[in-house]
Amino acid sequence: MKRLLGALIIISGIAYPFAVYYGFEQLSAEFFAGMLALIWLARSIAAPEVKNHLMTAVVLIFCVVLVIFKNPVLLHWYPVIINLMLLAIFLVSLYHGPPIIERLARLHEADLPEHAISYVRKVTQAWVVFFFCNAMIAALLTLAAPRSWWLLYNGFIAYLLIGLMFAIEWLVRQRVKKNHELD
DSSP: OHHHHHHHHHHHHHHHHHHHHHHTTTSOHHHHHHHHHHHHHHHHHHSOOHHHHHHHHHHHHHHHHHHHHOOGGGGGGHHHHHHHHHHHHHHHHHHSSSOHHHHHHHHHOSSOOHHHHHHHHHHHHHHHHHHHHHHHHHHHHHHHSOHHHHHHIIIIIHHHHHHHHHHHHHHHHHHHHHHHHHO
């Protein structure tokens, strides 16, 4: 159930820009608020970790704002909010560790060598920068660009950049591993 709801969050995140773009005129801000609230509440119930509750609380506040102001333009701020939440999670993990990427790496290899711990910390820092830049671009597009640009970035380019980050990190990781095998 936890995985299903996690997948639902990811799918809804990918579909969200398209739903907003194409449903902007036909669907109300309240409809989007209700859908987002249901998805995030279900995930929070299925995955009761503190960070999930905090993320859900932020999204629910956003949903309340949507209902109160009934302004569909506010829907464009959701990608900004998600990126800022991810930035906060990754950033906090750097100071109240272990860093997120280290936690993920330890799922595959419980005993990480010292050079790997240093490396995954740098990867976590890179993701912090990525989420900051992504949030700023999404915010700028929300404030000063046509909705079609907002859709293009948040519905396509941002995901392309995420994939590029993963690919670059994988290539760098292979080089780091190779260099440390030679030592």
